[in-house]
Amino acid sequence: MADAPAQAAEGESELDAVWEGLDVLDTGILIWSSDRKLVYINEGFHRSCALPVSLGMRYEDYVAAVAHSQEWVVPGDPEQWAHDKIGDFGTLSDSDFQFATGNTMHVAQRPTRADGMAVTFTDVTAVKRNERELREAKEAAEATDEAKSRFLRAANHDLRQPLASLKILIYNCLQEQDEEQRREILHAMGVSASIMEDLLGALLQIGQLDAGRIQPRITSFQLSELFERIQIQFDHQAQEKGIDLRFVTPHKTVSTDRALLERILSNFVANAIRFTEVGGVLVGCRKEGRGLRIEVVDTGRGISEEDCTRVFDEFYRVTDDSRKQRKGLGLGLNIVKRLADLLEHPIGVRSRPDKGSIFSVWVPLGNIWHSDIGPAADVSEAVGGEFAGTPVLLIEDDEILRESMAQLLRRWGIDVHPAPNKDEAIRLVSEGLVTPELIIADYNLQTRTGLEAIEAVRDLVDDPEMPAMVVTADAEPKVISNIQKAGIPVLVKPVSPPRLRVLMHNLLFEPDFLKQTMGP
Amino acid sequence: MDDSSEFVPIGSMVPLTGPSAADGAEFRNGIILACEELNARGGLLGRPIKPFFVDTCRQTAKEVVSAARLLIEKHKVHAIVNGYNIGAQNSEYEPIADAGIIYVHANTLLQHHDTVMSDPDRYFGCFMADPADYWYGPGLIKFLSWLRDSGQWTPKSNRIAIVSGSTPYSIVISNSMAKAAASYGWQVCFGPKIVQTPTSQWRDVIEEVRATDPAVFANTHFYAGDLAHFQRQFVENPMDCLVYLQYGAVHRTFADIAQEASVGVIVSSIIGLLRDEMGKRFETRYKARFGDGSTPTIGCQSYSNLHHYAVGAAMAGGSGAPGDFEQNRKVAFALRGMIYRTVHGTIRYHPDWQAVVPYPVLTPDPSLGMPHIFYQIHDFRAPLAMIAPEPYNTERFIYPPWMSGRPTETKPAPSANPRGLTEF
Numbered sequence: 001m002a003d004a005p006a007q008a009a010e011g012e013s014e015l016d017a018v019w020e021g022l023d024v025l026d027t028g029i030l031i032w033s034s035d036r037k038l039v040y041i042n043e044g045f046h047r048s049c050a051l052p053v054s055l056g057m058r059y060e061d062y063v064a065a066v067a068h069s070q071e072w073v074v075p076g077d078p079e080q081w082a083h084d085k086i087g088d089f090g091t092l093s094d095s096d097f098q099f100a101t102g103n104t105m106h107v108a109q110r111p112t113r114a115d116g117m118a119v120t121f122t123d124v125t126a127v128k129r130n131e132r133e134l135r136e137a138k139e140a141a142e143a144t145d146e147a148k149s150r151f152l153r154a155a156n157h158d159l160r161q162p163l164a165s166l167k168i169l170i171y172n173c174l175q176e177q178d179e180e181q182r183r184e185i186l187h188a189m190g191v192s193a194s195i196m197e198d199l200l201g202a203l204l205q206i207g208q209l210d211a212g213r214i215q216p217r218i219t220s221f222q223l224s225e226l227f228e229r230i231q232i233q234f235d236h237q238a239q240e241k242g243i244d245l246r247f248v249t250p251h252k253t254v255s256t257d258r259a260l261l262e263r264i265l266s267n268f269v270a271n272a273i274r275f276t277e278v279g280g281v282l283v284g285c286r287k288e289g290r291g292l293r294i295e296v297v298d299t300g301r302g303i304s305e306e307d308c309t310r311v312f313d314e315f316y317r318v319t320d321d322s323r324k325q326r327k328g329l330g331l332g333l334n335i336v337k338r339l340a341d342l343l344e345h346p347i348g349v350r351s352r353p354d355k356g357s358i359f360s361v362w363v364p365l366g367n368i369w370h371s372d373i374g375p376a377a378d379v380s381e382a383v384g385g386e387f388a389g390t391p392v393l394l395i396e397d398d399e400i401l402r403e404s405m406a407q408l409l410r411r412w413g414i415d416v417h418p419a420p421n422k423d424e425a426i427r428l429v430s431e432g433l434v435t436p437e438l439i440i441a442d443y444n445l446q447t448r449t450g451l452e453a454i455e456a457v458r459d460l461v462d463d464p465e466m467p468a469m470v471v472t473a474d475a476e477p478k479v480i481s482n483i484q485k486a487g488i489p490v491l492v493k494p495v496s497p498p499r500l501r502v503l504m505h506n507l508l509f510e511p512d513f514l515k516q517t518m519g520p
Numbered sequence: 521m522d523d524s525s526e527f528v529p530i531g532s533m534v535p536l537t538g539p540s541a542a543d544g545a546e547f548r549n550g551i552i553l554a555c556e557e558l559n560a561r562g563g564l565l566g567r568p569i570k571p572f573f574v575d576t577c578r579q580t581a582k583e584v585v586s587a588a589r590l591l592i593e594k595h596k597v598h599a600i601v602n603g604y605n606i607g608a609q610n611s612e613y614e615p616i617a618d619a620g621i622i623y624v625h626a627n628t629l630l631q632h633h634d635t636v637m638s639d640p641d642r643y644f645g646c647f648m649a650d651p652a653d654y655w656y657g658p659g660l661i662k663f664l665s666w667l668r669d670s671g672q673w674t675p676k677s678n679r680i681a682i683v684s685g686s687t688p689y690s691i692v693i694s695n696s697m698a699k700a701a702a703s704y705g706w707q708v709c710f711g712p713k714i715v716q717t718p719t720s721q722w723r724d725v726i727e728e729v730r731a732t733d734p735a736v737f738a739n740t741h742f743y744a745g746d747l748a749h750f751q752r753q754f755v756e757n758p759m760d761c762l763v764y765l766q767y768g769a770v771h772r773t774f775a776d777i778a779q780e781a782s783v784g785v786i787v788s789s790i791i792g793l794l795r796d797e798m799g800k801r802f803e804t805r806y807k808a809r810f811g812d813g814s815t816p817t818i819g820c821q822s823y824s825n826l827h828h829y830a831v832g833a834a835m836a837g838g839s840g841a842p843g844d845f846e847q848n849r850k851v852a853f854a855l856r857g858m859i860y861r862t863v864h865g866t867i868r869y870h871p872d873w874q875a876v877v878p879y880p881v882l883t884p885d886p887s888l889g890m891p892h893i894f895y896q897i898h899d900f901r902a903p904l905a906m907i908a909p910e911p912y913n914t915e916r917f918i919y920p921p922w923m924s925g926r927p928t929e930t931k932p933a934p935s936a937n938p939r940g941l942t943e944f
Binding site: 224225253368370373379380381382384388411412496499501502505509510513 | 581608609610652654657662666668669687696699700703705714882884910
């Protein structure tokens with residue numbers, strides 16, 4: 001039998017272990033005695049709640065401290081809340097409280113058998129956030145589901161129409177004996193198939209937008225570049241229809257997704273051309289706030305006031321349009337709306353029947369210093385070097401050397417016209433395939449010398465001063481001096497690219513300097 | 521690795537005589553100051569850095585190549601660090617690549633991109649510590665458009681006249697300027713016309729340009745003296761347009777010759793000392809060391825290049841002698857990966873070109889590019905006014921005295937645009 005002090009010591013150490021265990025819990029714990037005095041606070045409470053609480057504190061004081069601490073967001077009047085709370089001592093209750101830090105705390109109050117009370121404080125912020133997110137996701141999913149059902153019903157209807165025509169046409173085609181008629185039917189079948197193709201393409205785009213697969217990439221760029229692209233894209237269509245397509249090009253930098261804005265504007269312009277029979281289409285901008293409103297103005301048939309409010313809806317086609325002239329799918333403007341929503345750019349339409357319409361999209365202005373300089377970002381000598389675009393006639397009979405030299409020259413952006421001999425060189429020039437600014441000729445061509453080839457080309461274009469150089473593997477002093485006597489600079493093979501570059505530069509741009517350095 | 525008591529030999533190819541001797545002297549100063557500062561703090565991982573200078577005189581291919589050879593073969597330099605040597609057309613890259621050492625320069629040449637990209641493995645050690653000449657063109661176009669769009673200047677038309685010097689540098693800049701113009705709403709009404717340079721006779725070309733009535737007149741020749749004569753001849757009978765002159769006009773010589781005629785001229789440099797706290801402290805140190813007549817905005821280039829190299833070599837665990845490809849590849853790796861803010865902005869190498877990226881023309885982030893600085897001469901006796909780009913500018917643009925000034929707002933004539941769409 002163990003002695004009493006040892007037993008007591010053992011009991012104490014076990015109790016210590018319990019206290020320590022309670023201290024490391026994340027949950028805060030307060031225990032009140034039946035005479036409403038605070039008898040226990042664990043460490044977890046101090047970690048999670050910044051409230052002025054101390055052992056021996058009376059419950060009334062605790063409630064008052066909480067009510068006025070500003071740490072705990074109490075509902076309604078603090079005095080009233082404190083009064084109610086004091087009356088609740090020893091009852092079972094559960095409630096969630098918002099703390100000043102933004103956290104949500106679940107406070108559970110439980111009576112003890114000895115008429116006291118234990119209260120736990122559990123941080124449920126993450127749980128609450130997850131709950132809210134789940135709820136929102138569910139609501140969004142339900143809304144999308146509803147929209148999708150509506151969308152699919154409409155898509156189904158629109159897909160069935162060309163499909164039905166196709167079936168009839170196939171049947172007719174099978175019966176038809178007359179070749180001319182058959183061709184016409186086949187053409188109509190082609191049209192139906194292309195309508196279905198367009199529709200499926202549009203559905204795919206909408207699917208991608210809905211699935212959040214299209215992420216805008218916002219950059220600053222010059223709007224003029226975009227207008228130019230759209231003009232190139234639609235000029236032909238407008239000309240075919242005999243209407244005037246005009247762009248009033250702004251010199252402004254905008255900040256948006258270049259490709260998505262292009263899709264919006266292309267859609268507007270395509271519609272404007274489609275629904276305009278006489279007059280024209282004008283694309284321009286006006287400054288509005290910190291942005292530009294880009295407007296596509298047409299002199300087409302216009303839209304009634306009632307239709308204006310609905311043109312951006314999916315599968316919406318202006319009344320009577322589908323019967324008279326089946327044009328468009330009724331999806332283009334809906335895609336525009338989705339794209340504009342994605343970019344957060346307001347879109348609008350104003351119209352008067354038989355007068356015309358103005359479709360517009362607002363885009364924020366960008367910082368010109370940040371504007372993209374387009375493909376020039378991939379700068380190299382081929383696009384920006386001093387020789388870029390210079391036409392050069394290269395006469396070299398050795399195929400490998402000709403190819404490697406041409407490759408080097410092309411790397412510098414030179415427009416190289418290679419020829420294996422004098423005759424081919426003459427042909428290139430006489431047929432107008434090249435008007436060289438410089439001739440580079442090998443000295444030992446199979447039947448002629450490079451000097452003769454140069455002479456012949458110069459005679460042909462009647463320019464005795466046309467810049468020219470000779471390259472030779474023959475370092476014989478007599479050969480070199482012959483070439484120099486003809487007043488033509490010479491490089492000995494293998495040609496060093498820097499030397500070639502310097503000589504070409506001098507021939508093309510600093511001929512006086514070359515004359516000085518060549519000397520007598 | 522060599523003994524730590526041994527010095528690290530660093531070569532520098534500088535035009536100490538010839539037409540660029542003034543710049544060459546500053547490049548030499550920059551290297552000297554950097555060496556002194558680095559050595560005072562213990563050198564490169566405990567080893568003092570010792571510079572070797574070779575004069576490149578007129579900077580022809582022959583002179584620059586033999587300078588590189590001499591530094592490699594005689595002095596066994598671990599790196600060649602300097603300002604610019606134009607005219608060598610990258611031929612000095614060959615002996616340097618053969619030796620496998622590091623080469624940091626400020627040649628400002630587009631062909632650096634192509635040479636490095638043609639064989640990245642061979643030219644692993646070649647770095648251009650300033651942006652290529654090419655960037656001057658789109659940089660100027662953006663600057664002009666910024667003046668226009670921010671309402672600081674109302675151009676009378678969208679016409680630009682471009683006159684080019686006959687060096688590759690001037691031609692490349694003129695072409696890139698012409699190429700960028702249309703995207704920003706400008707129309708090149710004259711040129712780029714190449715004038716045989718050097719020359720002090722500009723009257724003929726000025727008259728040709730006058731006939732085209734431009735809103736901007738740009739001259740991309742870069743010799744300070746020639747440009748000063750251009751400007752004097754321009755103001756004899758000025759046109760109502762802005763005048764932009766290439767880099768050379770930042771030199772003191774330009775204002776000394778052009779005097780009052782220089783006031784209002786716009787000039788830019790793709791590399792130059794900033795006027796922030798860091799730049800000012802450098803200026804004070806530099807002038808204290810080399811005298812009030814010295815030019816810190818030139819000397820800062822080679823200074824920064826050597827500091828940057830030393831940091832890179834320290835990160836790599838030391839420098840590499842000629843032939844030590846392995847060690848020098850580590851140094852090159854460190855230089856390529858490091859974003860280094862120095863007294864003239866940020867040195868950040870493009871991963872493919874191994875050339876510095878310019879701000880704001882290529883990167884919109886000032887912490888990632890070297891500022892292309894636009895100056896205007898406000899007072900020909902005073903330092904140039906730094907008018908762009910933000911956040912480095914210290915002054916604002918003014919209308920040049922020969923121009924008619926901000927035109928009063930006139931009502932637009934009734935147009936064939938009844939819906940009121942405005943052309944900006």
